[in-house]
Amino acid sequence: MRDLLWLVPLLPFAGFALLIFAGARMPQRLAAFVGTGSIGIAALLSLLIARDVTTTGTPVFSQHLWTWVRVGGFEPAMALYLDALSVVMMLVITCVGFLIHLYAVEYMKKDEGFGRFFAYMNLFIGFMLVLVLADNLFLLYLGWEGVGLCSYLLIGFWYADPANGYAARKAFVVTRVGDSAMAVGVFLIFTHLGTLRIQEMLLTAQQQWPAGSALAITAAALLLAGAVGKSAQLPLQTWLPDAMAGPTPVSALIHSATMVTAGVYLIARLHLLFELAPPVQAAVAIIGALTLVIAGLSALVQRDIKRILAYSTISQIGYMFLGLGAGAWAASVFHLMTHAFFKSLLFLGAGAVILALDHEQEISKMGGLRSRMPFVFWPFVIGSASLSALPFVTAGFYSKELILRSVWSAGTLGPWLWLAGAAGALITSLYSFRLVFTVFYGAPKSPVTGQTGMPMVAPLIVLSVLSVAGGLAAWPSDSSGQGALSVFLSGVLPSVAELPQGGLDLLLQVIAATASVGGIFIAYIFFVRSPELADRLAERKGILQLVQRFWYSGWGFDTLYDTLVVRPFIRFTGIIRNDLLDLFFEGAAWYSEIFHRLLSATQTGRMRWYALWIAAGVVIIIGVVVFR
Amino acid sequence: MMQQGLLLAALLFAIGLAGVLIRRNILFMLMSIEIMLNAAGLAFVAAGAGWGQPDGQVVFIFILTMAGAEVAIGLALVLQIYRRFRTLDADELSRMKG
Numbered sequence: 001m002r003d004l005l006w007l008v009p010l011l012p013f014a015g016f017a018l019l020i021f022a023g024a025r026m027p028q029r030l031a032a033f034v035g036t037g038s039i040g041i042a043a044l045l046s047l048l049i050a051r052d053v054t055t056t057g058t059p060v061f062s063q064h065l066w067t068w069v070r071v072g073g074f075e076p077a078m079a080l081y082l083d084a085l086s087v088v089m090m091l092v093i094t095c096v097g098f099l100i101h102l103y104a105v106e107y108m109k110k111d112e113g114f115g116r117f118f119a120y121m122n123l124f125i126g127f128m129l130v131l132v133l134a135d136n137l138f139l140l141y142l143g144w145e146g147v148g149l150c151s152y153l154l155i156g157f158w159y160a161d162p163a164n165g166y167a168a169r170k171a172f173v174v175t176r177v178g179d180s181a182m183a184v185g186v187f188l189i190f191t192h193l194g195t196l197r198i199q200e201m202l203l204t205a206q207q208q209w210p211a212g213s214a215l216a217i218t219a220a221a222l223l224l225a226g227a228v229g230k231s232a233q234l235p236l237q238t239w240l241p242d243a244m245a246g247p248t249p250v251s252a253l254i255h256s257a258t259m260v261t262a263g264v265y266l267i268a269r270l271h272l273l274f275e276l277a278p279p280v281q282a283a284v285a286i287i288g289a290l291t292l293v294i295a296g297l298s299a300l301v302q303r304d305i306k307r308i309l310a311y312s313t314i315s316q317i318g319y320m321f322l323g324l325g326a327g328a329w330a331a332s333v334f335h336l337m338t339h340a341f342f343k344s345l346l347f348l349g350a351g352a353v354i355l356a357l358d359h360e361q362e363i364s365k366m367g368g369l370r371s372r373m374p375f376v377f378w379p380f381v382i383g384s385a386s387l388s389a390l391p392f393v394t395a396g397f398y399s400k401e402l403i404l405r406s407v408w409s410a411g412t413l414g415p416w417l418w419l420a421g422a423a424g425a426l427i428t429s430l431y432s433f434r435l436v437f438t439v440f441y442g443a444p445k446s447p448v449t450g451q452t453g454m455p456m457v458a459p460l461i462v463l464s465v466l467s468v469a470g471g472l473a474a475w476p477s478d479s480s481g482q483g484a485l486s487v488f489l490s491g492v493l494p495s496v497a498e499l500p501q502g503g504l505d506l507l508l509q510v511i512a513a514t515a516s517v518g519g520i521f522i523a524y525i526f527f528v529r530s531p532e533l534a535d536r537l538a539e540r541k542g543i544l545q546l547v548q549r550f551w552y553s554g555w556g557f558d559t560l561y562d563t564l565v566v567r568p569f570i571r572f573t574g575i576i577r578n579d580l581l582d583l584f585f586e587g588a589a590w591y592s593e594i595f596h597r598l599l600s601a602t603q604t605g606r607m608r609w610y611a612l613w614i615a616a617g618v619v620i621i622i623g624v625v626v627f628r
Numbered sequence: 629m630m631q632q633g634l635l636l637a638a639l640l641f642a643i644g645l646a647g648v649l650i651r652r653n654i655l656f657m658l659m660s661i662e663i664m665l666n667a668a669g670l671a672f673v674a675a676g677a678g679w680g681q682p683d684g685q686v687v688f689i690f691i692l693t694m695a696g697a698e699v700a701i702g703l704a705l706v707l708q709i710y711r712r713f714r715t716l717d718a719d720e721l722s723r724m725k726g
Contacts, residue, residue, distance in 0.1 A: 605725030607718045608657075611648050 001052040002061050004045060005080050008090065009133060011042040012126035016119050023115025032105040035118025039101050039125055043094035050087050054488070062135060076196055079135035085492045088333060088485070089132035089265055092340045096257050097125045099459035103348050104249035106455040107355060111247075117157060121253065124150035128258050132265060136196040137186050140266075144182070144230070147259045148175055154254060155246040167245040174239040178229020185222030188215070202272040211276050220277035223270060224284060231263030231317045234291040238557045240314055244306040248351030251306060256313045256347055257340040264320045264336050268329050268493060275327075285325020285410065289420035292318030294555055296427035300434070301551045304361045305350045308435055311554075312387065313343055315424060319403055322421055326414070328406030329493035330486040335399035337485070338470045342386035342396055345463035349380035352456055353439060358449045363435065368444035376452060377440050379460040384436045386467040388429030388520060391513040395470030400425065402474065402483070404512050405505065409498045422512050429519025437527035633674025640667035654709065654716045658702045665695045 015038030065078040131143030156168030193204045209216040232240035274281045292315045299311035323332035370377045386396035408418045474483035526534045647660025669691045676684015
């Protein structure tokens with residue numbers, strides 16, 4: 001079965017090719033069938049391959065398709081590499097991707113660009129699979145840029161509105177900052193280690209670079225910059241909230257479940273390199289901790305349902321970075337998986353709400369939807385509970401606990417990082433249930449116009465089940481006491497993080513769990529039992545209002561970058577608008593215009609002049625031939 | 629003998645060319661072209677006779693054929709031009725300018 005691995009990325013690409021060339025002429029039903037079917041078959045195939053590799057011994061499998069280019073010693077191959085980590089990623093991408101495609105069939109059915117939408121979505125899945133299955137950094141980079149392209153195309157999907165185009169460009173340019181650094185990092189690795197094959201490269205790096213050497217630190221830092229850009233972490237997080245301009249299934253698939261977690265995957269995949277660079281690894285943890293708190297506080301005051309979820313995504317990826325920085329690789333991948341389940345569930349639920357309220361996204365205009373949309377309400381509550389890490393019953397609890405426990409003993413900073421994580425847990429449940437209570441409780445404020453059809457409800461239910469059952473992956477499967485997923489991943493991602501023992505461990509877990517539940521309780525007091533408290537808080541002038549505005553604007557990062565980078569750049573381009581280089585191009589245009597006028601002047605329309613010129617030409621040619 | 633024949637041909641050709649360049653009536657321009665063609669034919673015949681080669685006469689027959697075709701098409705065009713523009717003045721028919 002594993003020999004069919006190449007089919008998994010090929011199917012979405014084939015779906016893309018079919019849809020982009022013929023999608024506009026296809027009936028909508030057929031386009032939906034092609035777009036969803038290609039992903040569905042890929043998901044089925046992934047499941048079979050996963051079963052194949054998990055049941056038969058070592059789950060490492062490499063498939064060489066062809067050599068891409070051959071220049072000197074540089075021979076990147078089109079080769080796929082499958083191990084426990086890529087199996088997990090592949091399953092998440094194809095299965096969650098399939099559910100979101102299914103949902104989008106209903107969500108997008110009234111859209112003119114139906115075929116185009118599914119073409120881009122298929123292309124995205126294809127590139128994402130290339131990214132996680134790549135055997136070398138070159139191929140990984142292809143997938144990396146490919147998903148960036150699809151992200152751009154899908155954020156600006158409704159291109160008629162200039163604001164969407166702006167959001168798309170912003171996402172593309174901001175991630176490009178990180179990607180450029182990453183490209184330099186890849187070049188550095190190739191020049192110093194002589195290979196781009198990931199496994200070979202990691203082994204060579206371990207032999208050639210002593211831990212803490214300058215080269216290892218530079219390479220890891222450059223790759224980290226790429227991961228930070230793609231995963232919307234501090235300081236390149238500003239693009240993600242604006243990326244919500246795209247259709248909601250896009251937000252669910254690209255901007256929460258898969259693409260933005262590519263940075264986490266990259267670091268986990270190259271964790272041996274990061275272990276050689278302890279300062280960079282510490283930086284990963286610090287970035288994660290800062291991001292999760294900052295984004296969480298921003299999510300607390302947002303008024304747009306999708307922006308709340310966007311900030312929440314940034315914050316949750318912050319948790320994953322925190323875990324990576326602490327060396328809890330498997331825990332981070334676990335959180336990546338559960339996050340993919342519950343966050344896409346939340347986005348899809350939000351999409352259903354938005355559609356039912358005729359494209360209303362302001363949560364202040366929603367309310368009382370609990371009884372009117374029960375099929376959306378319950379999944380949304382389950383997703384929020386999982387996001388808030390409600391103890392014992394949700395998947396999010398197990399993955400977040402695992403990260404927090406590993407963080408405590410990670411170096412001298414450990415307790416501080418843990419504190420940030422625990423505070424983040426409180427903030428997370430506060431903003432998630434603020435969302436739930438505002439949207440689904442209270443008095444109805446807008447009429448429900450749309451009905452949520454079966455293709456939209458079914459993915460919600462499946463994802464709800466996954467958001468709960470995903471916790472089973474933490475169930476100890478052998479005597480070591482580690483979760484099943486950790487054991488499965490241990491071949492690729494051995495856990496190096498020490499877990500606190502005994503009473504301390506219990507105390508930390510209880511505190512974190514209390515923070516989660518406490519957040520829900522506070523949200524309940526503020527938004528259900530006595531909403532006037534929240535209103536009074538919102539009306540408060542002075543410092544509180546300033547803080548609220550500051551958080552609302554995403555901690556002023558947009559303004560900062562505008563004044564520091566964007567506006568000086570535009571002013572600079574204005575200055576050098578008429579530089580010397582332009583003279584060359586303007587000169588070319590000028591010359592061609594002169595010649596155009598001269599030649600056009602000879603076309604007088606007088607036939608006898610033409611005859612004269614012909615005669616004169618003949619005389620000259622004969623003269624030249626005879627008297628030469 | 630060949631000398632005089634070629635001289636006459638050159639003279640005829642020059643007259644024809646001058647006619648094309650000077651006359652403004654398209655009909656006369658067509659006739660001038662006919663003169664130029666015949667001048668060329670005469671040159672071939674004279675040269676062929678002078679060198680004792682049949683090729684000159686062969687080419688002259690080709691030229692006759694071509695001249696016939698040219699007259700047929702040319703006159704048809706002249707008729708069409710007259711019907712459309714009610715004039716045969718070449719200088720007035722100068723709409724096709726750059």
